Amino acid sequence: MQTFRFDLCELPEETKGLREEVREFLDKELRHVPAVTRAQTWMGFDAEFSRKMGERGWIGMRWPKRYGGHERSAFDRYVVLEEMLAAGAPVGGHWIGDRQSGPLLLNFGTEEQRQLILPKVARGECFFCIGMSEPDSGSDLAATRTRAEKVDGGYRVNGTKLWTSNAHKAHYMIALFRTSQDPNNKHAGLTQFLVDLKNTDGITIRPIKDLAGNAHFNEVVFEDAFVPEGMLVGSEGSGWAQVNAELAFERSGPERYLSSFILLVEMIRELQKRGGTEGVREIGRLVADLVTLRQMSLSVAGMLDKGENPALEASVVKDLGTGFEQDMPVKAHEILGMEPTIGSGSDFEQVLGYLTQTVPSFSLRGGTREILRGIIARGLGLR
Numbered sequence: 025m026q027t028f029r030f031d032l033c034e035l036p037e038e039t040k041g042l043r044e045e046v047r048e049f050l051d052k053e054l055r056h057v058p059a060v061t062r063a064q065t066w067m068g069f070d071a072e073f074s075r076k077m078g079e080r081g082w083i084g085m086r087w088p089k090r091y092g093g094h095e096r097s098a099f100d101r102y103v104v105l106e107e108m109l110a111a112g113a114p115v116g117g118h119w120i121g122d123r124q125s126g127p128l129l130l131n132f133g134t135e136e137q138r139q140l141i142l143p144k145v146a147r148g149e150c151f152f153c154i155g156m157s158e159p160d161s162g163s164d165l166a167a168t169r170t171r172a173e174k175v176d177g178g179y180r181v182n183g184t185k186l187w188t189s190n191a192h193k194a195h196y197m198i199a200l201f202r203t204s205q206d207p208n209n210k211h212a213g214l215t216q217f218l219v220d221l222k223n224t225d226g227i228t229i230r231p232i233k234d235l236a237g238n239a240h241f242n243e244v245v246f247e248d249a250f251v252p253e254g255m256l257v258g259s260e261g262s263g264w265a266q267v268n269a270e271l272a273f274e275r276s277g278p279e280r281y282l283s284s285f286i287l288l289v290e291m292i293r294e295l296q297k298r299g300g301t302e303g304v305r306e307i308g309r310l311v312a313d314l315v316t317l318r319q320m321s322l323s324v325a326g327m328l329d330k331g332e333n334p335a336l337e338a339s340v341v342k343d344l345g346t347g348f349e350q351d352m353p354v355k356a357h358e359i360l361g362m363e364p365t366i367g368s369g370s371d372f373e374q375v376l377g378y379l380t381q382t383v384p385s386f387s388l389r390g391g392t393r394e395i396l397r398g399i400i401a402r403g404l405g406l407r
Contacts, residue, residue, distance in 0.1 A: 027404070028337055032319070033326035039103045046107040049080065054111055059371035062112020063286040063378050066279050067240055069193055070114035071151075077115075078148025083122045087130060092143030098329035102278065102322065109282035116190060116240070121145040123277065125152040125198050128270045129218075132258035137218060141196065155185040155199030155219065155244060156267065165200065165267060166210040170246060172201035172217065178252040179203070179217070181226075184245050191242040192229050197221055198270075200263050214263035218255040225249065234385065268335070280345030281317035283386060284352040287379050288314070290372040291356050303359040310355060317345050336403035343396045350383045 053073065054062065061068070077083050085101040087093020108115050126145050129138055144150035161167040170183025181201060191197065197219040204213035221227060226249035231239035258266050288310060295303045320341050327334040353364070356376055364377035387393055401407040 028340060029327070029334075030320050030323040030337060031326065033322045035099050035103065035322070036097070039099055042100055043103050043107060046082070046104055047111075049076075050107060050111040050113060054113060057112070058374075059112070059286060059290055060374040060378050061114075063375045065109055065112045065115065065286070066119055066283065067116050067189070067238075068112075068114030069116040069190060069240070071117050071148075071193075073114050074117040074148035074151075076148070077118065078146060083118050083148055084126055084142065084146035087126060087142060087146065091130070091138050092146035094146075098325045102325045106278045106282070109278055110285055112286045117151050117193070118145065118148050120154060120189070120194075121150060121152040124154070124270050125196070128198060128216075128257065128266065131269065132216070132262075132266050133218070134254070136254065137257070141218070150196070151190065151194045153188050153191040153194035153197050153221075153242075155188060155191075155197045157185065157187045159184055159186050159243075166214075166264070168200055168202050168214055170199075170201050172203050172215060172251065174203070175250070178250055178255070181217075181219075181246040181249045181251055184243060186243050187232070188229075188242045188244050189240050191221065191244050192231060192239075195220070195222055197244070198257065200267055203260050211264040213261055214267070215260045216257040216263045216266050217251050218257055219249075219251055220255070224251070234382070269333075278318070278321055280321065280342050281314060281348055284349040284379055284383065285314075287352050287356055287372075287375050290375050291359065294360055294362075294370070294372045306355060306359050310352070313348050317341065317348060320344070336400065339396045339399045339403070343393060343400070346387045346393070349386050353380045353383060 053076070074083070081094045082104045084091070084093040085096040085104065086098060087095070089095055122145065126142055129141060133141075141150060145152070156165055158168060158170060161169070170181065170185065172179040172181045179201070183201070185191075185197075185199065188197070199217050199219050201215055201217055202213055203215040206212040219227075221229070226247045228245040228247070230243045230245070232241040232243060233239050234241060288307075291303070292307060295307070320337070324334045324337050324341060327337065353376055356372075357364070360372070362373055362376070364380045365373040366377045368374070369377070398407070
């Protein structure tokens with residue numbers, strides 16, 4: 025039976041200089057950004073900020089230099105991500121391309137695709153979205169119905185993708201389409217494609233407002249959209265295996281425990297204003313949970329640095345991290361007894377208001393709890 029591997033892992037000494045460099049950059053860039061805006065962090069979209077990160081070599085840090093990367097370690101990349109999220113930087117523009125679409129193309133893309141796309145992503149000039157979810161499919165990717173039919177020179181695509189973050193601002197989508205049907209194997213016949221959202225006819229992108237009133241989600245409809253054969257990623261029918269490899273990148277990073285970090289900071293500041301020892305024990309418990317999740321996530325980064333596949337451990341980090349993040353607004357309300365507000369109030373009240381509305385979605389991104397726990401159970405040989 026397989027067991028979890030969370031080896032103790034410390035950041036190398038040489039990452040300290042990088043951390044200070046990133047903090048100095050963020051202090052300048054975010055000095056006048058309000059806390060409620062910083063609370064949006066990985067969903068915050070700022071093309072100019074992404075470009076500045078690209079100039080400093082903080083996107084595509086692990087990629088080969090011939091594709092615009094910098095051949096740095098997984099730990100260097102981890103330090104940059106950790107500081108960005110802790111400060112509440114708007115990383116949503118380049119986030120998907122750096123975290124999963126770029127690595128996917130490195131693993132499965134053609135040389136032409138890599139040369140065309142990766143240098144632009146590394147410069148912070150090219151943004152991605154992910155076309156996985158579909159209407160009426162829940163979290164079952166094997167239920168994908170959007171069809172890519174082989175035609176002369178490529179594929180004709182018809183169907184709909186849903187909950188597609190920042191599709192209205194992205195240049196490309198990595199999309200999972202069905203290229204064939206096998207009634208005895210629903211995982212077969214799935215293929216990934218690189219879709220040019222800016223220059224492809226037959227694509228309609230419609231915004232979907234979330235509970236907080238934001239419209240970063242989208243419905244993307246394909247109506248006889250033509251995708252050239254050269255935009256197929258990997259091989260036809262290999263999409264299921266490729267998607268699972270891609271999701272491992274999505275589930276293990278520090279965003280899985282730092283998405284509500286700004287609220288923890290504002291809680292501590294609010295308690296400092298009151299003086300005394302109110303809330304100290306509760307804050308201590310939250311910090312202990314945070315440190316434990318960080319150590320688990322660092323262990324996954326260490327495995328990635330060695331070229332290992334931490335899919336099982338990444339699922340555990342994502343599941344536990346989501347619970348921690350979603351519990352944060354509840355704990356904040358219990359500890360301070362203050363109500364969340366929208367558009368007015370103190371920094372704490374506004375950050376609490378934003379995250380109270382937003383955290384329910386955290387258990388959907390990267391796989392629902394049910395999906396993750398099924399992966400964990402299979403990985404441990406329990407089902």
